[in-house]
Amino acid sequence: MKNKKFVNVLLGVLALMLVVGMAYQFTPNLGSLFNRQTGTPALKVNGETVTVEDLEALRRGNPVLSSTDTGLLGDDFKTYVVAQKARQVLYIQAAKDINVSKADVNAEVTKVREQNQLTDNKKWTDALQGADLTDAAFRKQVRDGLAVQRKVESIQKSAAPATDAEAQLYYTLNKANFVSDARIVGRQIVVTDEAKAKSLLAQAKAGGDFAALASANSTENKDRGGALGPVENGAPRPVAQVALPAEVGTAAFALTKGGLTDVIKSGGKFYIVKVEKYLAPAPKPFAEAKTDVLTAVNEQKKNAAVEAWGDKLAADMKVEYVDLNWKAEDPTVAKVAGQNIPYSEVIGQVVSNQQFTGLLQQVPADQAAQLVNGILKPQVVQSLIQGYAARTVAQNQKLPLAGTRQEVAAALVAYGARDVKATDTDVQKYYLENIKQFETPASGTVNEASFKDKAQAVAFRNSWTGGNFTQAATKAGGTVSEHGAVTGGDGKLGTELNAAVFTAKTLKTVGEGSLSDVVQVGTRFSLAYVTDLKRAATQPLSAVRSQIEEQVLGTKKNEVGSAYVAKQVAALKPTDNLKTILAAQEKRVTAATPKPATPATPATGTPATPATGTDTATPATGTPATETPATPTDK
Incomplete structure (x- = not known):
């Protein structure tokens, strides 16, 4: 647990990775953040070695990635691990020109030690050894982290400031973000x-x-x-x-x-x-909101500058596979507006999807893979296509939109739906179709008296004028059941008694509560004494209009805006290779899966033939694969 806490602080030190797209969806083990001094070479990124141990540590540190290393998902996760680690190394390489002083590193290390109660030298050394690190190795990684952070900050500072046109359009599309207080x-x-x-x-x-x-x-x-x-x-x-x-x-x-x-x-x-x-709160005029608008757009432009920097680095990256067991397939899954989308980006969004992580806990990995391949991945690919196409669409429409791919895509949806309104007809239709969500069911505290004879039950109902219900009903020959707090239709009462208490209008007022009619329940006859009775009620449309209007408007805007973007993207004639990639992956994974041994023949008693080496994955030879450029189409 101490090492886990230590790792979390280190993640804060290296938060720069989140800025440049190296987000770990889950907290990795410490080893996954660092390049060990020794280990088995797995691949090289622009000539720098990444070890098998580095990659395995990253995989083990993520509960999704470590859930399986076989089958279709195992193949996906390997691709994702390699892509993530390669990007991490790439950013550190790109920040080699940034000066980080020894004093800066010492200050950061001191902060980490203090936050983890590791100021004692022995505790510090033990913590490092538990993470398979030396103090020198840790300090080197802190230095690298600070360098990348400063590199990112320098790129952000180089971003062009927001223009008036960009600010005005951003304000128009995001007025709900600039609202005065009530x-x-x-x-x-x-x-x-x-x-x-x-x-x-x-x-x-x-x-x-x-x-x-x-x-x-x-x-x-x-x-x-x-x-x-x-x-x-x-x-x-x-x-x-x-x-x-x-x-x-x-x-x-x-x-x-x-x-x-x-x-x-x-x-x-x-x-x-x-x-x-x-x-009531109301949108601020542009002049009043302009300072906040400019701040928001400038942040988007900084994000876009960092994204472009990362894309450029990835396009020029070269990966050499040393251990062929770690050779990852990362083909182009889609193309749009002259841009290639790598398959690893699809896997990244799948890995971070909460529905997927929940699915893995409910079904076997092979079944989860089929569901994801058939439903989630096609959706992710279309979302990525829209993101990659967004800037081209904005340029074609002459829209001054700023931000990352996904920020521009979201802005295009808002632009396409800028004139959408929620009409009275829309609101009324939603209210009528969803009337149950505005209903408050009846409720009360219920005691039931059950009698063998109907006449007994009726006599008790007619004669009881108050006091202790349980004592009076028992004395009259009834059996009392205390149901406590009951909500109409919650199953605590039988159908007949539930209707007598919460639906019938013939309750008899007695003392602080009311008596129901006598109803037959099976072979016996019951009546109920209910206190704190609240009748079922439905909120009128006037009380929920603003709530419905907001929900209806949001739905309509998303539908209209998404349709607008889909139409614009379709005009760019994107290609989607997902089906081809998945078919090739299934064929490849099936071929690499060891075949089960042939069972013995009962007639002759001949023993089963053992599996041969040709039926298993080929072991790594240690011979480097041909160096190839790791562009988005072939890493």
Whole structure:
């Protein structure tokens, strides 16, 4: 556990990997972050050796990748591990020109040791040994991490600043992100005596002049009649919720129709607020939101600069396979707008998909592979195609959109749906089709009395006038079952009794509760005594309109926007090679799978022939494979 915590801190030190697309979807083992000094060579990235131990550590450190190393998923995971490790090495190589001082490294190492309670030298040495590292090796990796981080920061600084056109379009497509806080126009009375506060509230409710009451009694803002904001042109200025103590603000801002709060105690004082006008949140004008808009667009442009840098490095990368057992197949899964999409990107999105990780826990790996290949991977490929096509679509449409591929693709969806509205008809249709989600079922606390004879049950119902139900029903010859809190239709009551309690309108009021009619339950006759009864209710459309409108609008925008992007991308005539790749993979994996031994022939008793070496995967020879460029089409 100590090493695990140590690893988490190191991940923070090397968080730069997340920035440049080297995201580990799960926390890896410590060894996966570092190149060991010794080990069995597996491959070379631009001439730098990556060992089998490095790759195995990365795989073991991820619960998904370590779930299987055989079959279709095992083949996928190998491809992903190699691609991830190669990228990691690539970024470190690209940052060799960045100066990181010994003092910088020492400061980072000290921080790690302090955060992990490893300031004691022996504990520190033990922790490093447990991770198969020396202090010198660890410091080298810290140096590499800081170098990449600074390299990324320098690339981000080189990004061109947002233009007015980019900012204006971003604002248009993201107005919901730039909304003013709700505000109220109102007055308050603040006193230190609760009894006095209650008296003043009663006077205000009776029609008393609130401003006059505040001027005469309030300890705050009495010079302006208790106005929450400064008075301008005879009216108080609106204020945001932060202008009031937390409890007071919550109560006041709940009065969206205006009105008086109850007496609210806060900080030893007693508050009464009169809300004269509630101003709902609304989009800020562009001029007011411009600073935040520019910040958002500039961040997108920084992200895009880093993405482009990573793409350039990957296009020029060369990978040499030393151990052929680690030779990974990473073909081009799709092409669009002159760009090749590597299959490893598909696997990366599958590995990080929560539905996939849940699936692996429920079904065998081979079954999960078939489901993923048939459903998830085709969806991922289409999403990647849209991402890779996004900038070309934006250019063709003359749209000044900034950001990474996926950011531009999301902006295109928003652009395609910019004029979509949720109509009254849409809202009403949704309400009627989903009426059950706005229903509150009936509920109550139920005791049941069961009798052998119907006449007995009816007599008890007619004669009981209150008191202890259990005692009275038992004395009358009944058997009592205490069901406790019951929700209509939850199965705690039989069908007949459930209807008698929650549906019938013939309940008889007795004491603090009600008696149901007598109903037959099997061969016996029952009635129920219910307290705290709440009838089933359906929220009216007016109460849920805004909620429905937001949901309907979001759905319509996504449908219309996605259709717009799909149409634009289709015009670029993308190619999708997924089916071909999956068929070739299945053939390759099947051929490499060892065949089971032939069983003995019962008639002759001849022993089974042992499997030959030709039926197993060919062992690594140690001879390097031909060096090839690891472009997105062939790594």
